[in-house]
Amino acid sequence: MRSSLAERQETVEAGAEAPATPSVRQQAVLDAVLALMVEDGDQLTMDAVARRASCSKETLYKWFGDRDGLLTATVRWQASRVHAGGAAVQALDGATLREHLQDFAVSWLTVITSRTSVALNRIAVAHAGSRKSNLGGIVLANGRFAIGERVKPVLEAGRDAGLLAFADSEAAFRTFFGLVGRDIQIRLLLGEALDLGEDEIRRDADRAVEQFLALYGRAKA
Amino acid sequence: MRSSLAERQETVEAGAEAPATPSVRQQAVLDAVLALMVEDGDQLTMDAVARRASCSKETLYKWFGDRDGLLTATVRWQASRVHAGGAAVQALDGATLREHLQDFAVSWLTVITSRTSVALNRIAVAHAGSRKSNLGGIVLANGRFAIGERVKPVLEAGRDAGLLAFADSEAAFRTFFGLVGRDIQIRLLLGEALDLGEDEIRRDADRAVEQFLALYGRAKA
């Protein structure tokens, strides 16, 4: 089935990057890549992708350049779905600060425990070993660093409101990050089953926030 | 150069595991594997290993069965070098508890930031994607879980001495783990440069221990 509306079909010129915003059809291809990654990590061949997405390999190469381009586009595509929320922070009281932090913790735990994230991170980690096309950098930028940039303003607002005390918001965030994630991500990446339910995630997030406030809270936050 | 002393040369029978304690020559081969892993992650071919170790591929297959066997033996070999220390814990006062925790934190940070550990974990993570021969499990058992088993008794001794308060030593350890490692391991695995010096590690360990004691310490530890 061709796309009936005349969509902007972008091809990748020699040396250029994959399209910033994939067409609907291209998104379907990228979803196929994600599906394959999740269900069998090392079955991720160009043939398999083409078969799964019902497209020709030639098209894959035309759209994404090469295998790395396809993987990069996939990582970007997945990243684009995760970014959400992030409303501006205003007048903070203790309860809303706690609530914000809890939200961050829950959504972060939900992301890193998802099968998609695990599969994606595995690919990126494996890729980081060999130089070329840093998937790792992209994953970091859209994962760890993206959430850092979203959390830090909240922390700073908390400090401005006299609820938190710290000198370096980056350091404070990293502590928060450690308290939330602990050993979860590495265990998942290394293949442990370990699936947290929604309630377990909420409890974990709760504990992490309490601990963080115990360390950085001023007066009663 | 052959090994001049008549060493027990073990071969791997069909379906059996690699030798538990590799001969000196075999250790040299495994070191070659480690060296290759560190200097170029995806150049880890059987040919490359044989060339690097000055041995024949046939010997590799005789000794280790197949590629997975070689990798498994390498992971085990590296693990066997890391295990050290772990003296029995007796009468704890606040200062020695703090010291013990600091030692653990420093040695853990030193391990996970080492190029060898990063390379090894990359391989194991990549392998965890495809089923078969869980390198991931071995790495977990000798890394995260091994240190857990060494830290928990210390924590419990601290509790017995009235220095710490917690209900679940596993949970307490995981918090400690998170405070120490934070985002370091994932950032390294994903390819960020980020090399900590010895002093930086010590500072990090310091901070982590202080934070842990702030959360779990009873009276002044």
Added chain:
DNA sequence: TATCGAGCGTACCGTACGGTACGGTACTGG
């Protein structure tokens, strides 16, 4: 010295996979 075997070097095989070429088809615009 003759025999044996561990192990090195190299050549070889099969296959899987990245990447390319090509014919056929359906939709689009003139």
Added chain:
DNA sequence: CCAGTACCGTACCGTACGGTACGCTCGATA
């Protein structure tokens, strides 16, 4: 109705790599 084009399906190519086979050397033992 015809040209153009986007794309599917499939066949194909080259190569890299896991795994095997074989000849040769060297040290050990009798």
